[in-house]
Amino acid sequence: MEDGQRVTIREVRCIRCGTAYAVTEWPRGCPRCFEEGRPSAVAPALDLSVIDPAALKETWTTAGRGMWRFHHLLPVPVEDAVSLEEGGTPLLRLRTLEDEFGIGALWVKDERRNPTGSFKDRFFSVCLSRARSQGAEVVAIASSGNGGASAAAYATAAGITCVVITTPSIAPAWRAAIAMTGARLVAARTGAERWKLLQTGVESLNWYPLTNYVTPPAGSNWYGIQGYKTIAYEIAMSLDWDVPDWVVVPTSRGDGLFGIWRGFVELAELGLTRSVPRMVAAERFPSLTVALQQGLDYPPTVESEPTQAVSIGNDTATYQSLHTLRASQGVAVVCSDADMRAGVRALGREGVFAELSAAASIAAVKGLVERGLADRSARIVAVVTASGLTDPGAALGDAEPLEPIPPTVDALRAAVLG
Ligand SMILES: [Zn+2]
Structure with a gap:
């Protein structure tokens, strides 16, 4: 299969009402469903007729193990990929x-x-590839966990500034993983206000949104x-x-x-x-x-x-x-x-x-x-x-603290055999 051969996306469609739209992010999901108070995702309509299934199968089987071997069915050209060798998991x-x-x-x-350390890397590899190809200068996400750590890592790989909007209760490992990339961490007062802050950044500061910010939620960047x-x-x-x-x-x-x-x-x-x-x-x-x-x-x-x-x-x-x-x-x-x-x-x-x-x-x-x-x-x-x-x-959970023991056989027996 030719490396340049890949699906073309001519439109995206609302998965709820079927309305077709131009191929762009639509961060609030389908505008029509949003107006109805029923936010809903849009998804690309792929023309699979251009794909030769046998050739595709052969290519996938022989083209290494990472996620971008599947680029023929992804919405960003492989030349634009921002990758940290994600995918290919057992x-x-x-x-x-x-x-x-x-x-x-x-x-x-x-x-x-x-x-x-999470499946989010597949999401942010594609998303940051798209953001960089669109010339995004700042990407932003509301997250208190894996999403923030992954977005920050892929943003720095893409050379784009990342804003992670979180809450003060974020677990230390995630906080450290985000901070070490150089991403900007912003704490909101509540989980709900994270989304309001993200919306404000997108609408007033021209940030590129990586995740959902509408209520009820529509889902993230397609x-x-x-x-x-x-x-x-x-x-x-x-x-x-x-x-x-x-x-x-x-x-x-x-x-x-x-x-x-x-x-x-x-x-x-x-x-x-x-x-x-x-x-x-x-x-x-x-x-x-x-x-x-x-x-x-x-x-x-x-x-x-x-x-x-x-x-x-x-x-x-x-x-x-x-x-x-x-x-x-x-x-x-x-x-x-x-x-x-x-x-x-x-x-x-x-x-x-x-x-x-x-x-x-x-x-x-x-x-x-x-x-x-x-x-x-x-x-x-x-x-x-x-x-x-x-x-x-x-x-x-509420596991008992570990009690140290002296270096004796009796203590070892008691500790291990109970
Ligand atoms: Zn709709």
Whole structure:
């Protein structure tokens, strides 16, 4: 396949009302749905007819391991790529947990292996590539976690100033990771005011927005979301062009859930795979669960409580998540902090130390089994979105402090054997 051959994007379309728009960012999502008070994402309409599937398969198989080997289906030319060698993460089989849960096959897509330790690197690699090609001088993001650390790293790689709007409670590892890039950290008084500050920067200071800032949320920059498609491509390739029955994704705004699903849809449209998995949103609060149960056409704001799962701790899901679940015959599973902590421990026993929010995918697998949706015949991929090293306190919870012991055999026996 010629390296220059790639999909062209002639328009973007609202995934809710179908209105077509010019190919640009649309940071509030579809203007028409925004006016209705129902913000909704736009997504590019790809003309896949220009792609030779057999040649594409050959190219992907032989062109190295990073994410930009898939550039033929990405919205930015590879010559413009801002890359830190993201993607190409392993698909690990978890045989102990398969037995424990009583399911046919369970894998984790181990997104901890990305440059800044989370799946967000795929998003920001594409997004900063686009921002730089547009001549952006300042990019901005509202984040108190992985998104901020990833955006800051890719912005400095792109030579663009980055503003990360956070709150004073940001975990120290993320704060340090952001600060070391030279990004500007700005603290808002509340989570909600982060978005107001971002909106002000975008509208008054001409900042390039990397993430959502409308309420209810629409989802983030669609260029970045296209980067998540590569998770689907890699899963299919790891399974020799087969697809699992279920793909479970920890879900906040649903950028990852929607992007991964779109990747699987494209593979099926190209004839490279025979089916599309059912998508599972592992959510902290039941916005999607309520929407599905009550047949709502838009996710509601639901009651929330303090949570340590900061990456998915929002009380209002997006339309793009609901759309993905309906279109893929998927489900939502609510995961409490205790469920996720059990998920961190279960993954830990397999040698995978996940962020609390990232372990929601394993908690949701357990939920699928308990609801009778997965049994010995089920093949499931759980996306572990981020490393536990960034916020270890959340995983430990209220663990007892470590008590030092003297260097004697008796003390060792007592400490180790109990
Ligand atoms: Zn619309």
